[in-house]
Amino acid sequence: MIPAVTSPLRPVARPAPARSAGFNLFMTVDAVSGIWQYGLDLAMELDRHGIGVTLAVLGPEPSQEQLRATRAIRGLDLRVPGAALEWSALARNEIEMAAWMVAREAERAQADLIHLNSPALAALAPFRAPVVAATHGCVATWWMAMRGGRLPPDLVWRAALTAEGCRRADLLLAPTRAFAEATAATYGLSAPPRVVPNGRRSAAARGHRSPAGSASPFAFAAGRLWDEAKNARILDGVAGRIDLPFLAAGPLKGPNAAEFGPRHLRALGVLSEQDVTRWLSGAPIYVSAARYEPFGLGVLEAAEAGCALVLSDIPTHRELWDEAAIFLPPDDEAGFACAIETVAADPAIRARLGAEAQARAAAYTAEAMAEGVLGAYRSVLERSEPCAGVAW
Known part of the structure; x- marks a missing residue:
């Protein structure tokens, strides 16, 4: 079990979500892992639901090909704040700086809801809107699967931040039941994350043609x-x-x-x-x-x-x-x-x-993923402002 970290943050009053047919979502992604595809597919589906999406890219800048893919999402606001990627940062202060940059960008984007694909960020900065955190992998569960036993010192502080971020989030998501249970056990959570399986748009929907199959197996x-x-x-x-x-x-x-x-x-x-x-x-x-x-x-x-x-x-x-x-x-x-x-x-x-x-x-489509994530968003927004007139 990972211990909690102490933090000087004070609770911040959160404004009610926008009273409109949609709302403004602020989401973090990175351009070097599967979170990029996850974020783009989800943003595409949310845009179809009338939800405004701002994507903040942490870590290295997206490639030209990745930037081209974002242009297919009409209402997307893409930002590259130059913040460190949590799992490759060398020191805690890099992650703390990234968390404050994300919080500031979310406020500038007038976000009604924040989706952090790195839960550790929730431990280090005050966010003025409800936070849904999604865990797609972390150093502590990686270590337990790959090595077992006690975490080395360089991973202890990272895992402690993730544990605190998981506890601070208004709702925590995981892509499989197996990983949700591993996350809860590793960090001593009172309940496992809510499971929403990942999904992808089909190759055809992404504009990729599929030529005839190969005659020789490989x-x-x-x-x-x-x-x-x-x-x-x-x-x-x-x-x-x-x-x-x-x-x-x-x-x-x-x-x-x-x-x-x-x-x-x-x-x-x-x-x-x-x-x-x-x-x-x-x-x-x-x-x-x-x-x-x-x-x-x-x-x-x-x-x-x-x-x-x-x-x-x-x-x-x-x-x-x-x-x-x-x-x-x-x-x-x-x-x-x-x-x-x-x-x-x-x-x-x-x-x-x-x-x-x-x-x-066929069960793991972008549409199914978006419906599951929207259900999670709905539960958080309803808890944060029961009278908010957000239409679904």
């Missing part, structure tokens, strides 16, 4: 390959055991000198969304050996494309894809290799697994 993985939680080391060993091509998309270098050098995987580097869609349209066998995964947008995108799934047997994957994938222990290199070759050798198995994954993916 294996494919995508994600932050430098992050040891993605277990790329095992994937690399699997690639050395199988006769078919095994391609991997994603960065090899991460913050704080993290790096992965593949020997057998064919590394494609960082690809655009459209390029990833092209590879998935070839109906590869999608492989994830992740040891820690709060949700897994890459798996969802592969399933939506009709790929057969071969996944690590961890609680999140079981919760989302049970009976729609082949499961193996995360470090079973020989087992992954055998499963991939078995699926590759039998078109009927590939087709059946792909169809089952695609059918399951």
